Amino acid sequence: METSSYRPRNAGHDYYGRGTYLITLVVSGREQLLSHFVSDIGHKAEDGRKAPATLALTPLGEAVQEAWQQTPARSQAHGNKVVMHACVCMPDHFHGVIEVLEPMQWSLGDIIQAFKATCTSSWQQQQGLPPSTNRPVSADCFSEYAPAWLREKAALHTDEGSLIRSMSKKQRQEYYTLVGRQQRPLFDDNYDDTVCLDERHRQAMIAYVHDNPRRALLRRLLPDFMRRCLHVQIGGRSYGAFGNLFLLRWPRKVQIMCHRKHLVTHQPYEETADFARERSRWEAAIMEGATVIVTPGISRGEQLMKNECIERGYPLIHLQATPIGQYWKPEKKRFEACASGALLILAPWELDTMGAVGNVPSDTDYSRFHNLNTLAAEICAFNGEAKIKR
Template sequence: MNDKDFRKPTEHSMKRRSHSHDYSHSGLYHITISAAKDLHQPLGHMAGRLDKPDGDSEAPHVELSPLGRMVEQELTESIQRYYPMLKVLDYIVMPEHIHFLLVAYRDVVSRNGKPTHLGQVIAGFKYGCNKRYWAMTGRGLPAGDNQAAEAGNDQAAEPPGTLCGKPGTGRVPSGWAAKPGAAKLEAPPLFDGGYCDVMPVDEAQLETQRAYIRNNPRNRLLRMSNRQWLLPQRMCVETHLSLRALKGYLQRECLPSQITEEIWQRLSERLLVKDGMVYCDRYGSDELLQRRLLPVVCHRKDAALHDTQLLRCMDAADEGDVLVSARIAKREQIIMAAVQKRAYPVVLIADNGFPEIFHPSEEKQTLCASGRLLLLTPWKYHYRKADEGITVAECKTMNCITQAVCRLRDDWWK
């Protein structure tokens, strides 16, 4: 028996820490912490108007609840009070999560001078919020209970009376780690276990993160105002392409080594399929699907005609047709960029599925909300490593999907 057979499959998570980074040293971190899943927007609600500019009193913003104001105070005052080497640069308290940029100007140490790390700072911040949350909601602490810990990846925090934690001694499976004989705590935590961190590596990435935090309320209100467009719609676009027809296409277009039975099996399991037919998830307005759709697929054999293809595509867009592409080949990217530069609407086929919580870039959200972009994907979402590419069979599949959605061959422009 293979000694790996008994092991559980890897569960990928955005809350994993970087193994190559020492979180006790100086650095800059974009932290995201979510409220407990069973709490409905405990920190506030959205308000404002999309037509008002930033700085206006009616611009998109979050009306904080008492809990939200408490979390804001802990975030902006308590962390630096207990850790003078830390400072919150930017932050936003959203209805059910918070984002903040935290800078460590030097190595992180606790008030007693012992080295500690970012995880302990976050655990202590969450514990400080929990104590005030329980007090505000009348739950309080069980008598004689002097030790707390966050569920998941956070380690044990310091006793009540302090905000931020000391170096922990190990992971806590769940709930509180109480002293022997202490009453069991029934009060639920305010925050979900763990946190997500992103480390900007240069000024450009830092500005991107700051803009993301700053624009969170506007982007949220934008999605709320265009809910039918700015939430993934599942299995709602028929391609009229059967798995059998797709397999035949791949066998014609790929080398035998590129579409073996094993490769086909893995590929077909990733596709969105119902009753033997391939479907797509959608993000954006389906109104574009009601217009004449033209596939943009560039082949090496047509290299000498690429300029002609570009001109024909631009002419078609001028006439009101909508171009559809997976933008795999460089020439496909050039054509679609040229069309978008003229503010014409396009449909893009994504090479991965939409996760449960899907937030494309701010630019794409704006284009989708304005009806100038529609994202389609025939794939189920899967975690993809940074260095993981796509196979020839997957590229050919998206080219086939592009033509199926348009119901037109990719040589229409000739």
Template sequence: MEQAIDKGERLWRPVDPMRHHREKGWDYRGRAIYHFTLPVEGRYPLFGTLEGDSAETAAVRLNAYGRRVCQMLSGLAQFYKGKGYALKVLAQMVMPDHVHLVIQVLEPLPQSIGAVVRGFKSACTKVYKEEFYGSGENAAEVHGGDESEARGNESEARGDEGGAPVHFVRIFADRGSVWQQDPAYYHERILHAPGQLRRMIDYVKDNPRRLWLKTHNPDLFKLHRRTVAAGLSFTSMGNHFLLNWPDGQTVEMSRSANSEQIQERLQTVLAAAHNGAITYTAAISKGEQLIARSLRLQGYPLVVLLNDGFPKEGSPHERYYKPGGVYFEACSKGQLLLLEPTEEAFMDASIQEAVEAALRRKAEERHYSYTPIPVTSQRYRFMALNEMARRLANR
């Protein structure tokens, strides 16, 4: 595995949809590096609260239980060493309602890495019930212990100097674990690619700042269903005021475009953006991605059309979704709008006609016979995204 990481080989396997990022056929006892996200049942802020006057000063103030969980994470490798497990914790972060863990398996394990995670989760639940349940029971009776109060009682969630999150006692009294049990919420990622480990460690450390930005910019991170623009419906997230911008341009480049063509187009797009144009793109080809990245890095507003980019409606991940990586930063600054067309938009008759016309033009230019493509194909959907971008930009 270490050799594969060093050489940049990608060992992707099919993902189990019931267990987020679980790779079928992978030996979870072998040497590898993993990232786990473990959410609290109901996403209650069981471990503490977020504090700070700005994103740069944001930090998690752990209560007594949160500090115990943090200590258990730090001692995880040493605890399992005596059981024949060679592990190394590379990064950890206890957030108010979830835990991040980046851990390396140094030698083949007696059992899967999942057994280690289950053991940690069980130990955390045991500590909560043994050390905090008893101390909090009477306090819960005084406070009434209902769920609305549990979510809102921030003073006790902070657990000031030796305090415990007592107001959660009744919520967790009849539950077997403090952790989310639905397998759909189980999130793991095997870090295969070069550079992926450093990015993941940076992501884990950056969690308090990202949470502060999301908390203080709720409208920019709200998932909207049925956003209507140019007669088409979308799922969307980001700065919706960008749709009202009077001047728009699109970026569409062939996959065969060379570096000179891409650079020439980039300069034209940057000039228009400097003069106030909003850029619409599906960012599919290498040239489109390079131009979108250049616009984003220079702080120009961008509307990106996605194919299957958001959680499905009703998905357990819908409530807590946020764009990843660089899109998160652009979204937090109000410089980005993400649009995913609904199936109705993809099936829109005028969009189908526009795609067919574009395909006919390409066939004529290359002197081959036109062959219709099914609307369910990936090629149709990518071309439809570009047609929608043109319609939005030219309203």
């Protein structure tokens, strides 16, 4: 069985206490079982206005959505108080926002696992199969094709649920290969949880869930501008990339690099006359055309120019330290900039091995700051063809 890149990612967090979370579950094998698009961003409603991207739920998607909405009542029966704020069934994955109101006997993981089990049971029921937890172990475990380890485990466990829980990840993969896709869980083993930081973050989570269909359609409709590449060779270095790769071909690339403080006056650099002059020069170069700004946007001065490019739609190549993986996506403002074709995000794969700066270890923020600016300079000087490794 394929596994997702998603993982619960806050090892030190109290998952029994109060909190709000954005949960992401991925359908095993990325099968498109939960929904499909019935209109796109360009579709017009009866009043002539553009209608939003519309998803039609499959019967399974309806069952998943219903299971999510029923989770508070099911959790209440076990003494756990939670509330659901939003959810969306994308074709091959699910997003939902859950809030834990009081400290629980169960962990968040227990609640999500129960939700996933309910969804799997619904899927198997729709296929006319008995739920896995009620399926006789002897159906496959004592067949002539069953490996010895499976027969031994089956002799100790009389129901499907306890049998599955007793297996290692490798053993589950072998078991599901034997019994077939229909008996596998609906969702991957792992899931992603983003912990809410404050009320503003909670509202952003809910907005992200509601906006997910539109974002998905943009990636389909604008493949050149919304391209995700895990390995792009630029001047001998490997990057993850998201956005408009054509910006690398622009004839003129200008680096924005600003120290945090002026080297002479020690004022915050963005408050100095030198910064004002440089900013005017950068803006003039942009308005002349055929110029793309390149910066990691770390210092305050760099951030100001990066944000101005994103807000005004100026061409920008933004370098970041965070890796770009298979399912990585930028936040809303950078996503919209990518959709307009004005942004390329690059993340070097070997940033922390580039070497120390001023005897400061390379895996510190200080060295990352300087090394990202070194990479920005290399990209500005790059005039070749980026090579995409598939």
